[in-house]
């Protein structure tokens with residue numbers, strides 16, 4: 133069964149004078165274990181759709197079945213519980229708490245968990261999540277002591293710590309250089325291989341090529357929806373080293 | 387949300403902004419310290435007043451001329467001329483419970499010794515006045531009944547006179563002059579300190595009342611009669627008898643009001659205590675205002691903090707915080723701030739009470755109640771002033787909050 137099912141989703145932003153139709157009827161099914169990227173021009177409605185998929189926003193009309201439940205009818209607090217338990221978020225600008233260690237940042241979702249976790253469980257799970265993203269040795273660092281890529285990896289660990297069903301990422305590589313972006317995609321591919329459903333917004337085809345399915349939006353409607361064989365981020369990273377070397381050699385010649 | 391995580395999250399947030407936390411708490415520190423200091427000083431002053439009332443003497447009754455029942459109590463000399471020296475004598479001789487009675491007359495005069503001048507109070511009293519006041523003679527002796535009979539030109543002086551007029555040297559046997567009237571000093575009083583009214587009681591010259599009436603004051607009636615009663619059990623019966631005797635002597639018909647007022651030391655004490663109690667309240671309410679201002683400071687900072695931390699709130703909401711979680715976090719933050727301030731305020735308050743009480747020569751009294759109330763109030767201030775900002779934070783829309791720069 134599909135983990136996400138969208139039927140006729142619309143989203144209209146109303147201000148005093150104008151109404152912007154950001155989404156104009158989206159029908160989509162996403163299977164468990166999918167790795168999907170949403171593409172499209174600026175203003176096409178990618179973030180709007182992502183916010184609805186992430187239960188941060190409610191559609192103006194249409195139904196949204198998440199795990200078989202129609203969450204478009206849920207109350208504010210029930211949606212919060214869904215976000216906490218079923219979903220994990222990664223943002224373009226990381227959104228880590230300043231002057232707070234990586235470990236404490238990762239623990240954050242667990243503090244709001246409805247499960248009755250002991251502090252020991254919380255610490256252990258956060259540590260494990262940091263190890264998954266390769267930052268087991270940076271638990272006590274504050275965000276300002278970490279590189280952009282490391283910060284985003286902390287944010288990924290935070291998204292993973294509550295063991296969600298779906299990871300949502302709105303332009304996760306938007307603030308990172310190409311090599312660091314590859315590292316993030318490598319982590320995503322590895323997580324997806326282990327069964328995690330990942331939904332990602334990007335406007336870089338270079339990034340989208342690492343996903344299995346690409347949905348392209350235009351003016352609030354799905355323009356294309358294609359499946360393909362993703363490129364391997366790991367291999368791309370290996371090649372990257374070669375490219376670096378070549379550039380270096382060329383400089384050497386000069 | 388995990389219960390133990392609520393204070394944890396709040397304290398973490400406060401620690402992330404140490405400077406702001408400290409400065410905000412400072413407002414409460416000052417408010418609470420002010421309350422504690424004011425209440426402490428007020429109570430210190432009250433107990434000092436009590437102490438001084440006790441020092442007035444034991445089993446003392448004061449009879450004032452005139453019927454002055456304003457507020458049930460009168461303090462100070464009367465202006466009516468209804469009490470005579472014969473009244474005083476009769477009270478002592480005819481009422482067995484009365485063991486001493488001194489008709490008092492006061493004058494403010496310049497006294498001269500050599501080329502030194504000093505403006506002081508001259509009291510006319512009987513020979514047993516010092517016994518009534520439980521006041522000792524340090525040097526020399528008190529004048530006698532005979533001196534009173536003969537209106538002798540003798541005086542007993544307080545410590546201030548010795549210091550100011552004699553510069554500390556022995557005044558016994560020396561003669562001071564009051565408007566040319568020579569008075570030979572025969573005794574020096576023990577130091578007594580400040581009075582209830584804040585005057586220096588040692589700035590005094592005591593002479594036989596006869597001398598005072600005839601040669602110094604120009605008055606013919608007593609301003610007050612100081613009476614000592616045999617023991618505490620006899621106080622009320624003595625009061626009755628004094629009243630009956632004076633009414634009889636003044637030939638008052640049953641329908642006429644008393645032309646004098648009988649007061650016990652108890653009455654005076656009550657009046658004084660009442661006064662200092664009002665003072666304490668006054669001081670405490672002024673201090674309360676500063677606590678209130680501190681509370682507004684908290685609200686201000688919490689509001690700024692909510693605006694500043696919009697993104698943090700957005701993130702918390704995004705990862706699953708519910709509205710009540712956010713509300714509680716900010717509320718607890720503000721309460722913790724206030725409690726920190728409360729504890730700091732108690733410390734500062736205790737120190738400043740010590741210092742001021744030490745300086746004023748009062749006992750420093752700390753009431754645990756005042757401290758508990760101060761901390762309770764500061765927590766309440768935290769809840770009250772923290773609620774609106776916290777509520778605002780909890781109502782934020784996660785998307786809008788996350789997008790905030």
Ligand SMILES: Nc1ncnc2c1ncn2[C@@H]1O[C@H](COP(=O)(O)OP(=O)(O)OP(=O)(O)O)[C@@H](O)[C@H]1O
Pocket residue numbers: 145146152153154172173174175176177178179180181335
């Ligand atoms: N809060 C809002 N109020 C009003 N209009 C909005 C709001 N958010 C988005 N819109 C409008 O909805 C449309 C879709 O916006 P959205 O943010 O989803 O685009 P996007 O595809 O994410 O663009 P980008 O690639 O620039 O991030 C745009 O026309 C935008 O102006």
Ligand SMILES: [Mg+2]
Pocket residue numbers: 178179180
């Ligand atoms: Mg967007």
